[in-house]
Amino acid sequence: MLGGRSKRAGDGRRLTVGGVKLPQVVIVGAGFGGITAAKALGGAPLDVTIVDQHNFHTFSPLLYQVATAGLASDDIAPSVRGIVQPDPNVEARMATVHAIDFERREVQVDNGPSIPYDWLVLAAGAVSSDFGIPGVSEHAIPLKTMADATRIRSRVLRRFEAANANPALVDQGALTFVVAGGGPTGVELCGALAELIEKVLAKDFKHLDVNRAQVVLVEMTDVLLGTFSPRSQAEALRDLRQRGVDVRLGVAIQAVEMSAVHLADNTTIPTTTTIWTAGVKANPMADWLGLEQTERGEIVVLPDLTVPGRPEVFVIGDLAAAKDRHGKPLPQLAPVAMQGGRHVARSIKRRERGQSTRPFRYINKGTMATIGRRAAVAELPFRIRFGGTLGWLSWLGLHLVFLIGFRNRVVVLVNWAWNYVKWDRGNRVILTDDTD
Ligand SMILES: Cc1cc2nc3c(=O)[nH]c(=O)nc-3n(C[C@H](O)[C@H](O)[C@H](O)COP(=O)(O)OP(=O)(O)OC[C@H]3O[C@@H](n4cnc5c(N)ncnc54)[C@H](O)[C@@H]3O)c2cc1C
Structure with a gap:
């Protein structure tokens, strides 16, 4: 476990323990999947950076209440820095990711130098889809x-x-x-x-x-x-x-x-x-990353949520074409993203210990919808x-x-x-x- 001995080295970004640089994990997206992964890696001997274009996490199930004046935006949007503040090895960055160099293992952002990684977790979610309907x-x-x-x-x-x-x-x-x-x-x-x-x-x-x-x-x-x-x-x-x-x-x-x-x-x-x-579709990031996609635009992943041929890259949540044990695509829901986040955190720790990863198994705990009072x-x-x-x-x-x-x-x-x-x-x- 990472304790008070850890510190950020030279450029203020690399974490070291006893002078040794820790393996770097970069998480793209501070939504349900990204935040869960970051919290699950808190305290581990890893140098974790979570990057999001916003400085807050959006609790989307309650967005409709903001839209109808029942809640204020701040009520459902805690700051990402605040969420990871208790975890000494997790750093938040507000930046938009616009490219990833898989060969050099670097995430390129709009407002600073590239962020190197040993492990990458893509959790950039989905965007609205108009299905090509005019207007x-x-x-x-x-x-x-x-x-x-x-x-x-x-x-x-x-x-x-x-x-x-x-x-x-x-x-x-x-x-x-x-x-x-x-x-x-x-x-x-x-x-x-x-x-x-x-x-x-x-x-x-x-x-x-x-x-x-x-x-x-x-x-x-x-x-x-x-x-x-x-x-x-x-x-x-x-x-x-x-x-x-x-x-x-x-x-x-x-x-x-x-x-x-x-x-x-x-x-x-x-x-x-x-x-x-x-309707929604996977984040357009899936298009410019050049990784294999499904018809619905999600990134194709192996059962352990890694990208085929890139065992150091994981994809979770709405961006991933994850399947259940019968080969059926998993729904784009918050619990799928959160369980995926916990799974990749466990997988990264296992791989750091020299163990192999396990397939992701989603446990469906139910669904709900409210109509009103x-x-x-x-x-x-x-x-x-x-x-x-x-x-x-x-x-x-x-x-x-x-x-x-x-x-x-x-x-x-x-x-x-x-x-x-x-x-x-x-x-x-x-x-x-x-x-x-
Ligand atoms: C209105 C609404 C209501 C919903 N209600 C429910 C519900 O009741 N129950 C339920 O289970 N699910 C619900 N969902 C679905 C649920 O929100 C998603 O399945 C879940 O958010 C997916 O998590 P994720 O981590 O994959 O992505 P998200 O939570 O969407 O997070 C993606 C993050 O990536 C960031 N990002 C994207 N692109 C970039 C980039 N280029 N650079 C940096 N950061 C980037 C975004 O800012 C965002 O913070 C709802 C969705 C919506 C829109």
Whole structure:
């Protein structure tokens, strides 16, 4: 174990113990996979650098609450330096990785010299995918990053301000919010938007006919929450409709324009706010690294999560085409990334001890989605299923447990309690200068 004897040598970056340089591990990405790997390597006789383009970790399962004013961005975005501060051998770097020289074993960043590595962990996640549908990238807002969430919040609030100033805009769709994609993110966002409008904005905007506001969820398949059981799917549909969400199933979005969305059934929805949750693809890093990719763009990995022919390079999380023991691709979920992070940390330590690596085995502990106040579905192994209030309480508890940092947990808990008791959403601030 690494103790107080370790220190950073010469250039201030290399860690040494007793004058000997430690093997260097570079982790690209401080998301669920990268942070878990870094923490699992804390205290090991390794010199670890975790690089991210942001100085914070994004707890993406709660992004929709930032987008709907229930939480502030800081509440779900602990600083990366703060997370690794207790680990003397782990250093955080804020930088964008733009190339990797696999022969020289160096990671090239935008704001300083290359970072050499002995072991490399690629954990750069995924980005939103528009599937080539016209107008999506220009006119729809994805919900993938913190910037997206604050932009959605500002856009929704700005539309209410605009309609309040000029009610004629309501006929042009100013208060119509179209959400594309009926997966967990789309369902959670629609439920929260509907509650924000009905319970909070209706009181904020005293002279506006807020009843004319609409949340429309468009899903191209015939069900919501495609990976859940039919019972949970039906429950989600019922709960969303009860909250006034206009759910349109079995219809695809054909094009998005500045002031309308066109559907495949030849209907047009006038709107100036389309939110895209319909799909993600692996980080484009997978393209420029020149490594073998799947059709979905993820990097092909061996069962131990290393890149074929490069045993010193690991790929985890949404960027990796990892499979289960039956050869089925693993889903792009936080627990897959976290378990992958722990696995590669163990593998690096094993290899440093001269032992071989083991295959990665993902243990599915269940999935959840919340629809709104006292409405959620939770599906656990052995066909255990909760809905309604019990599902909602499990959802709340689990998300609190997985949030990183005691302060964040306390702040989120206090916010949730306040929002529950007061029917409030305290973060109704327009922060972006987005004037569209
Ligand atoms: C809105 C939303 C809700 C979700 N809800 C759930 C949920 O409820 N449950 C669940 O299990 N999963 C959920 N997911 C999926 C889950 O967030 C991902 O599966 C998980 O984040 C993948 O972890 P990762 O480490 O692979 O990537 P990420 O957590 O996305 O982290 C990637 C990191 O890499 C950094 N990065 C990218 N490119 C570069 C670069 N060139 N240079 C430097 N840094 C870079 C990024 O800034 C980011 O911090 C949700 C996702 C979204 C978008």
